[in-house]
Amino acid sequence: MVIAVASRLLLRRALLAVPLVFAVVALTFFFIRLAPGDPAQILAGDAPTPEFLAQVRAEYGLDQPVWTQFLAFLAKALTGDFGTSLYSKQPVFAVILERFPATVLMTGTAMIVASIVGILVGVASAKRAGSHADTLISSASLLGYSMPGFWVGQLLVLLFSVSLDWFPATGMEAARASYTGWRHIQDVAWHMVLPVTTLALFLLTMIARFTRAAMIDALDQDYVLVAEAKGASRNRILWHHAFRNACVTTITVIGLEFGAVLAGAVVVEIVFGWPGLGRLFYDAIYRRDFPLLTGAFMFSSLIVIGVNMVSDVACALLDPRIRR
Amino acid sequence: MSEPVLSIRDLHVSFPTATVVQGVSFDVMPGEIVGVVGESGSGKSMTARSVLRLLPKSARLGGSIRFRGQEVLDMSPADIRAMRGALVSMVFQDPMTSFNPVLRIGDQIAEAMTLHGQKDRKTLSDRVASLLASVGIGNPKARARAYPHEFSGGMRQRALTAMAVANGPALLIADEPTTALDVTVQDQILQLMRDLNATSGTAILLITHNIAVVASLCRRLIVMYAGRVVEDGPTDEVLTAPRHPYTWSLLQSVPRLDRATGRLVAIKGQPPDPAEPLAGCKFHPRCPWVEERCTRDEPPLEDGVRCWVRPAL
Ligand SMILES: Nc1ncnc2c1ncn2[C@@H]1O[C@H](COP(=O)(O)OP(=O)(O)O)[C@@H](O)[C@H]1O
């Protein structure tokens, strides 16, 4: 039943997403071409002869009008070929896929941590709305919300890595020791603590604030009084009745903020030397690696669209009034 | 005579700003249908919700509420929960907002029973279907799977009534159950309550500001004004020979077919603001029979009437 409804909803949203995806691809392509810097110059190296420059342009199709380049790109993209990285000469898709797991690991962990902690904090402060604890939590989350990620990251590194030496400051695994099995997992987890905390903080405060507001609203509804009149316990009312309604807001926030989290991941990966897509992105901009940049942009946009689709469907499954 | 199922004595409900129920006392006997009428703001809902201790957080309760002889105000939270929905249940005013919008109707009705120990799924779904059928909802097995927004207002109020009686309570408190419904649906709900009372002997405390509703259903009538009981007696006596000026004015304001004028006479003036102290009888600023002592001392509820003057009405 639920699976049937979910796949129907997902299919419909996927169809709606097709024009969106096309727009994203086109915008990405043209915007990157509008950016300053000539890829042929970079490819050809220092002080190239004009003949060599022209040869490079012809080889990469850069002498064609942008429109022609776009159509050629589209035609290839449809077959799964997103071009070749100007820097590494590897297929763009392969380069991205290689970096993808590290980003998924960090972003996914940050999302899960932020969701669980954010929901618990939001529900706990809604339960005590107006109390000192609630005011304290709200102020703290405002603080967390207004601190930029790169700054939080630096602070955490200074405190927990440089001063206290509790956690490693950079990388994904210890460079010299080559751990295997369980030790390896432990090592990676150890390296994740600071970057995940940095990345999760913003989303966590957003989730806590919106969940709190939605819970306060839900707890004030008549159906909560009716549930109490049936003899439901405080916890049952909180989670079964109020949170079942409030979580639609929570999931919407998670979906909407996912783009910001991914953007935050770029910064965090650079601060912490995390070998993921963000780092790749940064280097691609630096090297004017246009095919790679286009691919990475497209890839992350598709992921954002996908995550939003999933959150839309989840909301519809949770709230029958939005199901259509 | 048997023991009252509900016995309220000198009930007080106060908020930091005002005392909104003051010295309310009345009994409900087993199997009895008692009506409570009064303008909105007169403390009917707060009185009703006190019985299940479902007041807003800032409210303070005083006096005594005994359910089958047991003091409700002294019960532990666990005892209160065991009573709510099982021995005493409640139907609220607005059927549109009384169901949780994201849960199925049938699951919400079943919850009333799981909370009180019935866990067998087959028994639950059979019971839910028979409850829905008993309130006149056709195809109950399928309807139980519906969500609240798929039900009309009248169906929701019937389903709420079914939910309230799921555990066969000794007392049903209905707080303006028909106010939000149109007239034909009102009648269905009232008929439902009448049947319920007749078949299972459930006592009903029916709160309403609609005198016509009371007249058709209740044997006894309690009139509230400004957080106090001002008149309490058999319905036919109260309606045909009111003894309190407020009851009289209330009846004057009801359009009746047998009246020559057929005009609606609103009671002049406003009920007192509970936050403003008012000496004497709380109705005296609006009372046509007001005397000097009415402005000075509050009359006691004696012989079912709270009035110094007791004019011939
Ligand atoms: N949470 C609250 N805080 C302060 N006053 C309240 C609160 N809830 C209700 N009241 C007041 O209590 C009085 C009685 O309300 P209520 O019992 O709902 O009246 P009724 O049901 O007869 O219309 C009203 O004057 C109302 O303003």
Ligand SMILES: [Mg+2]
């Ligand atoms: Mg009311």
